[in-house]
Amino acid sequence: MNHPAYLALADGTVFEGLSFGAPVLRAGEVVFNTAMTGYQEILTDPSYARQLVTLTYPHIGNTGCTALDDESVASHVSGLIVRELPTPASSWRSESELPAWLEARGIPAIAEIDTRKLTRILRDRGAQNGALMAGPEASAEAAVLAARGFPGLVGMDLAKEVTVKASYPWTRGSLDLDSGEQLESQGLYHVVAYDFGVKQNILRMLADRGCKITVVPAKTSAADAMALQPDGIFLSNGPGDPAPCDYAIAAIREFLERKIPLFGICLGHQLLGLAAGAQTVKMKFGHHGANHPVIDIETGRVMISSQNHGFAVDENSLPTNVRATHRSLFDGSLQGIALTDVPAYSFQGHPEASPGPHDVGPVFDRFIKSMHVAKL
Ligand SMILES: NC(=O)CC[C@H](N)C(=O)O
Structure with a gap:
């Protein structure tokens, strides 16, 4: 027997x-994600801290869960909202029911x-503060009070909450589907990766x-x-507002002065933008899905990308030494930048996908190439 649950928005x-x-x-913050697969990767993406995620695809949970699909050790998402109760899992990979x-x-x-009704509210009015209360004690009144008490994500530094406590090495690559073996890094380049809430598939792809x-x-x-003598610096994805992460912005400014190859994804992209002198803005309902078209401005090539962000770098605020490299074909928002005077790049969406299409994977290669050139 399922207990009741109430989802309240701050407007009542x-x-x-x-x-x-x-x-x-x-x-x-209540957001909607339009991806049709990958619920477990979404639920273990640390960028969803303090967010209640509505999945617009109705059949969720029917392939169960497996540790292989975790994108981080802990789950930081605040809650899950779906259309239908999950049916029993049916997959040879499943180790537990959702x-x-x-x-x-x-x-x-x-x-x-x-x-659908909830998603239309979020699309028309923008992402809303909310609260989810579930279980035998749940009440609509308590949920409304909690929704109204949530201060909103603007100004919230959550990277410092979800980051790792101590540094650790990572050399594990992707699973080789032919042999079933986990690939190991060849160790050609040493990358220091800032964990603002990193997804493990980024580390595997590096x-x-x-x-x-x-x-x-x-x-x-x-x-x-x-002091770790890196060949390059990586800035990870992560939750919350990038603007209050002043410690990271200060560190990135020093990396830019030293001209070390640098690559950022999502929150890392926003932090690079801020360090370079641009501004970030809160979007109306953001981008959360796995089918977002993005154009590479230089080549005209269109890629279908995975996306998960509620803030964006304002293209109009880019200083002269920062070039726009990618734009969203859904709303024209900025999706990638490159500095003209240092080997620093970033991408707003998720080139590591997980879940999502792999079209954007090659943006990793630009970072690898710049580390290769710097080593010559
Ligand atoms: N996935 C991310 O890194 C998200 C970045 C940031 N928290 C945003 O919502 O825009």
Whole structure:
């Protein structure tokens, strides 16, 4: 028997449904994600901290869960919102059912609500502050109060909350589908990767391209990072507003002065933009999905990309030494930048996909090439 669950928005709108995760109350920003696959990767993407994620695809949970699909050790998402209660898992890869998996991680989940109606609200009015309360004690009133008490993501530094406590090495690449073996990095380049909430597939894709990686905490100073003698610096994805992450912006400015190859993804892209002198803005409902077309401005090539962001670098604020390299074909927003005087690049979407299409994978190669050139 499923207990009741309530999803409340700060404007007082309440959706009543059934609980299938942990019996807890969590507040956050309510967003919608249009990806049709990859619920487990979404639920383990640390960039979703303090967000309640609505999946517009209705059949969620029917392939179960496996540790192989985790994008991080912990789950930081605040809650899950879906149309239908999950059916029993049917997949040879499945190790656990989604409801048990959510409960074990303390994540509340609501099903049997009208996710189309909710998504239309979010699309028309923008991402909303909200709260999800599930379990035998759940009440609509308590959910509304919690929704109204959530201050919103603007100004919230969450990278410092989800980052790793101590640095660690990473050399593991992707699973080789022919042999079933986990590939190992050849160790050609040493990359210091700032963990602002890193997704592991980024580390695997760097390892596949010959990088051995030292993952470091978000507040690592530029001097400490340089002491590790890296060939390049990587800035990861992560949750929250990039603007308050002043420690990271200061470190990136030093890396730019030293002209060391640098590559950023998502939050890392936004932080590079801020360090270079541009500004970031909060988007209306952001981009969360796995089919977003992005154009490479130089080549005219269009790629279908995975996206998950609610802030963006404002293209109009780019200083003269920063070039726009990619744009979203959904709303024209900036999707990539390159500095003209140093080998520093970044991409707003998710070239590592996971979940999503692999069209943008080659943007990693530009970083590898710049480390190769710097070593010559
Ligand atoms: N995936 C990310 O890195 C997200 C970046 C940032 N938290 C945003 O919402 O825009």
